Amino acid sequence: MAGGTRGPTLLAGVDVGTTHTKAGVYRADGTPVAQRQAATPPDAEGLRDTALRLLAECVSAAPVPPVAVGLASMAETGVPLDAGGEPIGELLHWRDRRAHREADHLAETVGRAPFFGATGLHPSAKLPLARWIWLRRHDPDRTRRMARWASSADLVLAALTGTVATSPTLAARTGAFDIRAMAYASDLLDLAGLRPDQMPPVVATDRVAGRVTPAMATRTGLPAGTPVVLAGHDHLAAAWAAGVRGPGRTADSMGTAEAVLTPVAAVPPMPATPTGISVGPFLDGRSYCLISGLSSSGGLVDWWLARFAPPDCPDRYRWFTDLVGATTDRPPTGITVLPYLHGRASPQPEPHRTLSFHGVRPEHDLADLGRAVLEGLCMQVRWMLESQVATSGHRPDAVAVFGGPTANPTWMRIKAAVMPVPVVVLPDHRSAVLGAAQLAGRAIGVEDGPSDPPPPRPAAAPDPAWETAYRTRFLPLATSPDPSGSEETP
CATH class of the missing domain: 1.20.58.2240 (Methane Monooxygenase Hydroxylase; Chain G, domain 1)
Incomplete structure (x- = not known):
C-alpha cells in the first residue's frame, strides 16, 4: 500500500455473484480507486477465499486503507456451518433444482397465499427453506450438525470478523423469515427440523455487523477493527448505487440473472392470479421492494x-x-x-x-x-x-x-x-460492489453525495x-x- 495514513476517505465493497466475485475500493463520491474480479468458485471455501483475495488486492492497490467494508452477494446461495464456523459440505446454490418436490410440498401444506403473506415469496426449489427440507430427507447428518446457516455474504463476514450474522434482505430470501415481524418464522423452520437459533442473527444494513480481526488484518491489509457492514442482496445493493433508494424509482439489474426492482411503501396484497413477484425489506429500513426475476439473462x-x-x-x-x-x-x-x-x-x-x-x-x-x-x-x-x-x-x-x-x-x-x-444505462462501476461500499459508508456516517444517478449513456x-x-x-x-x-x- 503506497503513501501514509492520510489521504482521501475510501470505502471497500465485495459482491459474491453467481458467475463472478468482485471487489472494489472507492472514494466517497463513488469514483473507483481499485477494482478486481474473478470467477466465483463452486465450493464454500473457494468462494470465501476468492472474496478475501480480491479484497486484499484492492486494499493493496489503494493509497490509504478503506474506513469500512460492505459485503453483498447473490441471495439464496449459502451453506450450513458447524459449531466452529466451518462450512459443512457443498454450497446449496440457488440454481439447484433438486428441492422441487419439497417446494411443491410447501405450497400444499402451508398454502401459497399464507406463505406469501408471511414471507413475501412464492414456494420455489431455489429457496433455502425448500433445500433444508430436502437435506432433512436426504442428508440428515448435515441438518443435525448445522449450528448456523450462512448466505454467501455471511460466509465472508464470518471469515473477516468472526461474527456470524446476516442482513434483512438476505434473511428475507430464505423462505423462513416473516417480513412484517422482521423475525424468523419458527413454524416454517419446523418443517425442516430447524430452530430460529440455527439462523444467523439479523443486523440492519445501517449498522456495523462486525470488525476485522487481527488475523484478517494481516491477510487483507485492512486495519484490525475496520467496521464491516452487510449490504445484503446484491441486486438491491446495485440499485442503491444506481440511485434507486426508495419508492418512486425502478431498477433493472443485469447479470447472469436479471431482476426488475421497484421499492414500495408497503407490502401489496397478493393478486388472485400468480405473478411471481416477490416482496421483501428494502435497504432504507423503511420500505419494501418488489422483485421480479429472470434466472437466465x-x-x-x-x-x-x-x-x-x-x-x-x-x-x-x-x-x-x-x-x-x-x-x-x-x-x-x-x-x-x-x-x-x-x-x-x-x-x-x-x-x-x-x-x-x-x-x-x-x-x-x-x-x-x-x-x-x-x-x-x-x-x-x-x-x-x-x-x-x-x-x-x-x-x-x-x-x-x-x-x-x-x-x-x-x-x-x-x-x-x-x-x-x-432507459437510463449507468456506467459499469455503478454496481453492487459500489453499492456495498456506499452502504458501509452510510453505516458509519460517511456521506456519498447525491443519490441521483449520473447522466445516462445515450440510448x-x-x-x-x-x-x-x-x-x-x-x-x-x-x-x-x-x-x-x-x-x-x-
Whole structure:
C-alpha cells in the first residue's frame, strides 16, 4: 500500500455473484480507486477465499486503507456451518433444482397465499427453506450438525470478523423469515427440523455487523477493527448505487440473472392470479421492494455462446458483441425467443417452462439468432416491468439499467426500443460492489453525495415496431399454455 495514513476517505465493497466475485475500493463520491474480479468458485471455501483475495488486492492497490467494508452477494446461495464456523459440505446454490418436490410440498401444506403473506415469496426449489427440507430427507447428518446457516455474504463476514450474522434482505430470501415481524418464522423452520437459533442473527444494513480481526488484518491489509457492514442482496445493493433508494424509482439489474426492482411503501396484497413477484425489506429500513426475476439473462447468452461461438475464440463476449452489432440497423428479426432456460419465475410462474425459438426461417443467419436471444430477453423484462406497474400502481418515468451486460450496445439499444419508458444505462462501476461500499459508508456516517444517478449513456427511444413485435408475437407465445403448437405470424 503506497503513501501514509492520510489521504482521501475510501470505502471497500465485495459482491459474491453467481458467475463472478468482485471487489472494489472507492472514494466517497463513488469514483473507483481499485477494482478486481474473478470467477466465483463452486465450493464454500473457494468462494470465501476468492472474496478475501480480491479484497486484499484492492486494499493493496489503494493509497490509504478503506474506513469500512460492505459485503453483498447473490441471495439464496449459502451453506450450513458447524459449531466452529466451518462450512459443512457443498454450497446449496440457488440454481439447484433438486428441492422441487419439497417446494411443491410447501405450497400444499402451508398454502401459497399464507406463505406469501408471511414471507413475501412464492414456494420455489431455489429457496433455502425448500433445500433444508430436502437435506432433512436426504442428508440428515448435515441438518443435525448445522449450528448456523450462512448466505454467501455471511460466509465472508464470518471469515473477516468472526461474527456470524446476516442482513434483512438476505434473511428475507430464505423462505423462513416473516417480513412484517422482521423475525424468523419458527413454524416454517419446523418443517425442516430447524430452530430460529440455527439462523444467523439479523443486523440492519445501517449498522456495523462486525470488525476485522487481527488475523484478517494481516491477510487483507485492512486495519484490525475496520467496521464491516452487510449490504445484503446484491441486486438491491446495485440499485442503491444506481440511485434507486426508495419508492418512486425502478431498477433493472443485469447479470447472469436479471431482476426488475421497484421499492414500495408497503407490502401489496397478493393478486388472485400468480405473478411471481416477490416482496421483501428494502435497504432504507423503511420500505419494501418488489422483485421480479429472470434466472437466465447473461446465463442464456452464455448458453448460446457455448454452442455457437468459434471453439478457438479468445474472447467470446467480444465476438458476440461484434456479431450482433452488425445487425444494429435491422428491424426486429421476426424470431421470437421464449428465454426460459431454467423455467419462468415471473410474471406467470411456470418452473418447467422451457427455452424455445419460434419463427426461424431459411434466410435467418447466425447474427439473427444471437440478436433474437437479446430480443426475447428484453421483451421478457418488459413483461416483468408491466406486471410490477400493475401491482404497485406506479409507472416509473425511467428505468435505471446496470450490470455487466450493459457493455453490449446492441443489447442496450434493443432494451431501450422495447421498454415502454426511457432507459437510463449507468456506467459499469455503478454496481453492487459500489453499492456495498456506499452502504458501509452510510453505516458509519460517511456521506456519498447525491443519490441521483449520473447522466445516462445515450440510448434509443421506445420504437413502435418493437411494440408491435412485443404485443403480437411475444406475449401470445409467452402466455400460451402450449407454445410449441402456437400459430406463428410470418
